[in-house]
Amino acid sequence: MPRTVLEPRFAVEYLSILDSDGNLDAALEPDLGPDTLRALYRAMLLGRRLDERMVRLQRQGRIGTFAPIKGQEAAQIGSVATLRPTDWMVPSFRETAAMIWRGWPIEKLLAFFAGHAEGGQPAPGQRDLPITIPVATQLPHAVGLAYAARYKGDDAVVMVYFGDGATSEGDFHEALNFAGVWHVPVVFVCQNNQWAISVPLKKQTHSRTLAQKALAYGIPGIQVDGNDVLAVYAASREAVDRARGGGGPTLIECVTYRLSMHTTADDPTKYRSEEEVREWERKDPLTRFAAYLEKKNLLEEGLEAQIDAEIAAAIARFEALGPPDPLTIFDHVYAERPPHLEAQREELAARLRRAGPAPPPTPPGPALPMRGQRTTRR
Amino acid sequence: MPRLNMVKALNLALHQEMERDPDIVIIGEDVGVDGGVFRVTDDLHRRFGGQRVIDSPLAEAAIVGTSIGMALYGLKPICEIQFSGFAFQCFHQIENHAARYRMRTQSRFHCQMVIRMPYGGGVRALEHHSESEEQFYAHIPGLKMVIPSGPRNARALLVSAIRDPDPVVFFEAKALYHAGREEVPEEVETLPIGQAQVVRPGRDLTLVAYGAMLRVAREAAEVLAAEDGVECEVIDLLTLSPLDRATLVASVQKTGRAVVVHEAPRSFGPGAEIAASIMEGAFLSLEAPVRRVAAWDVPYVGFAREKAVLPDVARVVDACRETLAF
Numbered sequence: 001m002p003r004t005v006l007e008p009r010f011a012v013e014y015l016s017i018l019d020s021d022g023n024l025d026a027a028l029e030p031d032l033g034p035d036t037l038r039a040l041y042r043a044m045l046l047g048r049r050l051d052e053r054m055v056r057l058q059r060q061g062r063i064g065t066f067a068p069i070k071g072q073e074a075a076q077i078g079s080v081a082t083l084r085p086t087d088w089m090v091p092s093f094r095e096t097a098a099m100i101w102r103g104w105p106i107e108k109l110l111a112f113f114a115g116h117a118e119g120g121q122p123a124p125g126q127r128d129l130p131i132t133i134p135v136a137t138q139l140p141h142a143v144g145l146a147y148a149a150r151y152k153g154d155d156a157v158v159m160v161y162f163g164d165g166a167t168s169e170g171d172f173h174e175a176l177n178f179a180g181v182w183h184v185p186v187v188f189v190c191q192n193n194q195w196a197i198s199v200p201l202k203k204q205t206h207s208r209t210l211a212q213k214a215l216a217y218g219i220p221g222i223q224v225d226g227n228d229v230l231a232v233y234a235a236s237r238e239a240v241d242r243a244r245g246g247g248g249p250t251l252i253e254c255v256t257y258r259l260s261m262h263t264t265a266d267d268p269t270k271y272r273s274e275e276e277v278r279e280w281e282r283k284d285p286l287t288r289f290a291a292y293l294e295k296k297n298l299l300e301e302g303l304e305a306q307i308d309a310e311i312a313a314a315i316a317r318f319e320a321l322g323p324p325d326p327l328t329i330f331d332h333v334y335a336e337r338p339p340h341l342e343a344q345r346e347e348l349a350a351r352l353r354r355a356g357p358a359p360p361p362t363p364p365g366p367a368l369p370m371r372g373q374r375t376t377r378r
Numbered sequence: 379m380p381r382l383n384m385v386k387a388l389n390l391a392l393h394q395e396m397e398r399d400p401d402i403v404i405i406g407e408d409v410g411v412d413g414g415v416f417r418v419t420d421d422l423h424r425r426f427g428g429q430r431v432i433d434s435p436l437a438e439a440a441i442v443g444t445s446i447g448m449a450l451y452g453l454k455p456i457c458e459i460q461f462s463g464f465a466f467q468c469f470h471q472i473e474n475h476a477a478r479y480r481m482r483t484q485s486r487f488h489c490q491m492v493i494r495m496p497y498g499g500g501v502r503a504l505e506h507h508s509e510s511e512e513q514f515y516a517h518i519p520g521l522k523m524v525i526p527s528g529p530r531n532a533r534a535l536l537v538s539a540i541r542d543p544d545p546v547v548f549f550e551a552k553a554l555y556h557a558g559r560e561e562v563p564e565e566v567e568t569l570p571i572g573q574a575q576v577v578r579p580g581r582d583l584t585l586v587a588y589g590a591m592l593r594v595a596r597e598a599a600e601v602l603a604a605e606d607g608v609e610c611e612v613i614d615l616l617t618l619s620p621l622d623r624a625t626l627v628a629s630v631q632k633t634g635r636a637v638v639v640h641e642a643p644r645s646f647g648p649g650a651e652i653a654a655s656i657m658e659g660a661f662l663s664l665e666a667p668v669r670r671v672a673a674w675d676v677p678y679v680g681f682a683r684e685k686a687v688l689p690d691v692a693r694v695v696d697a698c699r700e701t702l703a704f
Contacts, residue, residue, distance in 0.1 A: 117481065117482070117484055118484055120482045120483055120484065121483050121484040121486045122483060122486050122487070124486070129450065129487070130482055130483055132475075134470060134474050137443065137470060137471065137474060137475060139443070140439065140440045140442075140443025140444045140446070140447060140471065141443060141444070141446050141447035141450065141475070142447060143440070143443075143444045143447060144443065144444035144445060144446060144447020144448040144449075144450070144451070144455075145447040145448070145450060145451050146447070147444060147447070147448055148447065148448040148451030148452065148453045149451060151403070151429060151448075151453065152451070152452075152453075170437075170439060170467075171439055171440070171443060174435075174437040174439055174440035174443070175440060175443070175444075177435055177437065177440070178434070178435060178437070178440045178444055181435055331484075331485070332480050332481040332484050332485045333480065333481060333519055333520050334480070334520065334522075334543075334544045334620075335480075335488070335542075335543040335544055338572055338620035339572075339620070339623070339624065340620055340621070340623065341620075
């Protein structure tokens with residue numbers, strides 16, 4: 001008997017609506033009103049300006065290490081903007097712009113990166129999980145949230161973020177498999193920024209796309225131009241609508257680029273070329289979206305100054321945070337403190353009493369460079 | 379009062395708690411139609427349906443990881459890891475997330491969930507089906523670690539674990555599943571987590587054990603009473619973390635001597651923490667060093683040699699005699 005090709009045949013689509021040369025596919029252009037378009041651009045620009053400011057804050061020692069988002073603003077805002085406040089958002093550790101869109105105050109994120117546990121606390125009722133650092137481990141949480149939402153008859157959709165490196169982790173595959181089997185309302189948003197620290201995509205997978213990994217789990221996968229906010233929005237809205245309508249999960253691969261370093265402790269000149277970075281700078285998501293808005297006469301005068309003022313005010317609020325109370329470290333281990341933690345808390349309290357009031361904080365000096373770190377122009 | 383073995387007693391707890399609280403779901407490999415490979419979840423699928431008793435794909439990390447997501451939403455998942463030897467594939471979800479979510483979000487979110495695992499040797503089983511790994515979980519802040527020693531306390535502790543707002547790792551000794559029956563009342567019972575029990579009062583030496591080793595400790599105490607006229611006080615820990623140091627210290631202040639028995643390897647095992655806690659709390663009462671009777675520090679050896687590894691009555695009796703003669 002001959003070998004036969006099994007049905008159904010699989011297809012992976014690529015979606016681009018507004019390319020880096022400003023060409024627009026009007027037939028695919030999402031129907032977005034001027035207020036929405038302005039809000040998307042504002043959020044992307046805020047993400048960019050805050051990112052640049054945070055690098056300086058880190059270099060000055062005012063916050064610790066963080067993962068810059070520069071270049072990934074469209075991938076984040078185009079996707080997160082399709083959620084309702086009653087939906088769930090599950091970030092990894094490079095979603096600053098998306099988290100701000102969801103309502104995380106800038107000063108809270110700064111507090112997080114300055115080492116304050118309070119920075120990881122979502123507001124009451126806010127349906128967002130905090131930053132998750134171990135790669136891909138948040139994906140099963142998103143699937144569990146979606147299962148629970150459906151179980152409770154809640155029509156919420158869960159959107160979960162991760163990078164290209166995460167697709168090599170077991171938790172990625174387990175989560176997609178569970179989501180497929182359970183047919184739960186999850187949208188998996190992969191920000192394929194080409195680099196997992198120093199490892200390029202071609203060393204991460206032999207697959208032609210990351211989107212096609214969805215097909216093995218029986219769920220739709222789509223690759224989009226991740227620097228095209230319109231394409232990301234269109235693909236995300238489709239996936240969110242499908243999930244909410246009972247159509248199950250989707251994997252969206254946003255092809256984008258990390259223009260900056262992996263974290264502020266990383267030196268990308270060690271592993272990639274200036275030419276490659278310049279090539280991607282030409283595809284900057286902000287430039288092309290600004291040009292699109294300009295044609296529609298939707299670019300606001302003085303927006304950048306307004307955003308910078310908003311950031312400055314948030315930094316001022318962040319820096320007005322008092323010193324943390326060391327004794328609260330025992331408050332969130334268990335619902336109630338067991339005897340051994342009560343004893344340890346008393347031991348620390350006695351030490352603090354003996355030490356007297358804390359001296360006023362000294363202004364931080366510049367952060368020590370990490371091994372191999374050089375100043376880069378980018 | 380019905381007489382139940384540990385499997386039936388645990389099953390009773392699950393039935394009654396699921397009846398009481400619709401937010402409780404069970405998830406694991408073969409827990410549904412099959413009722414679990416040890417039948418602990420028997421008949422729950424028929425009674426509560428596949429949405430609440432979930433036959434999951436075969437992936438420990440996602441079993442625990444999706445349970446964490448369910449718990450963050452407000453459900454109360456009970457996951458079953460088929461054997462504790464496979465739990466390393468979900469260890470990161472337990473340590474990195476279940477145990478830390480309360481701290482990470484400053485109590486905005488927490489994981490009310492139970493992770494059940496059969497553990498321990500003495501059942502002629504292959505590698506990864508016989509080990510005792512409670513020390514890994516007992517070491518993790520934010521987790522609770524419970525190990526019952528018989529049908530009645532297993533049922534009561536499982537009810538308490540399900541109702542506990544914090545994540546509980548619940549070890550069930552395979553050697554005890556069918557080891558005997560006890561009277562287990564139909565009315566729901568609970569036992570406080572974090573509280574040990576003195577199961578045999580005595581004045582000469584404190585014997586500390588839990589899980590399947592409790593029976594070994596009790597038999598050793600009987601031998602010592604009969605042959606040496608020595609009265610051992612036997613403590614059943616029931617909870618490893620948070621450890622009931624008060625009960626341990628009070629006992630050793632009376633007896634002046636202690637021997638700890640566990641199946642986990644000796645070095646860095648629970649016995650080390652128990653000995654240190656006794657030393658810190660009852661140093662001036664001690665007449666002899668605290669002894670540990672534990673598995674040797676070897677990996678799984680195959681069940682043909684398992685008797686040489688696991689503590690038995692003779693080893694415990696010898697350790698007690700040496701401690702008494704010190």
